[in-house]
Amino acid sequence: MGVALASLAGVFVSAYLWLYKLGVIGTLSCGAGGCATVQLSPYSVFLGVDVPLIGLAGYLGLLALGLLAVHPRFVAERWPVRTLMVLSAIGVVFALYLTYLELFVIHAICRWCVVSAVLITLVFVLSLLEDRRMRRAAG
């Protein structure tokens, strides 16, 4: 449940940033942060795709898996949780790479990106704990 809720929050954060990048939302609520600097930098595009769009697709996938993992039909299956763990681990590595870019290359911090990094870490930790719980229960 926690995974699905955190993923849903991630969907909104990445959708917000993507709509901003598309020009649908004029300004970001970012306080004194450097959201615009980060979002409009050349590093906001990865392999030709907007980074917030990658995040949106990733969080939607995690949300679907998170809902699947708690569905009575799949609740005893281990593959949804393991897939969640692998995908969120990739997400954590990507978030670390983006945080490195913010701190040492762009020299600006986007607080929404920080929120997203926390959320993906939360998804990873929760799926890791669930996988351990299932392993113990099986063992």
Place this chain on the structure above:
Amino acid sequence: MAGGSMNRFYLLIATLAVVGGGVLYYLSRQSKAPAVPIPVSVQPGDTAGFRGYVLGPDSGAVEIVEYADYQCPACQTFGLVEWPYVRERLIATGRVRFVYRDFPLDGPHRWARLAAHAAACADEQGKYWEMHDHIYETQGQWSPSRNAGSIFREQAGKSGLDLGAYDACMSSGKYAGRIQASFEEGARLGVNSTPSFIIGGRLYAGVQPYDRIRALVDSLSRTP
């Protein structure tokens, strides 16, 4: 998990999804990126007392009028390479009175009018030339962007503008007519490309190197 609590959980997710979607929709309605209309009809009040953005002495100097488009790469070249010399060696020394006029080419330069409007809003706060420089410096960043307005806003912040007043000015679009008037005046004078300069009453098209401008100013200064 029991069926009842599952249903409650799915209901919670669905409710949060609807609320979140509604918030995003609301935000997209509230803070749409500003736009400057094209074409716009010029009203008499648009040009009242305005003859371009002026730098330099009021009299006793050679007047150079530049017609430029903020999104034109050649204008950026002039703005970044030649302009600093013109400013330091000719304007600051009182030899030249420089006038910047907007000549947005539109077409592929879809942000040219918005850039000109952002600069006009900076002028309202006495920061025109700071904004002028920042817009040209970041042309490579905002020109291909889908949200140039945010970059202009960021540059407005760097130029020291009060962002509340800047936002209000940008949302109003009040300088759209003045920008169009400047374009129409340039077209009447024969400008058909940017940058174009009017020096001593003659039109010079293309980037004019500092040395050529100085030679022209020298020549015009000697004219009795």
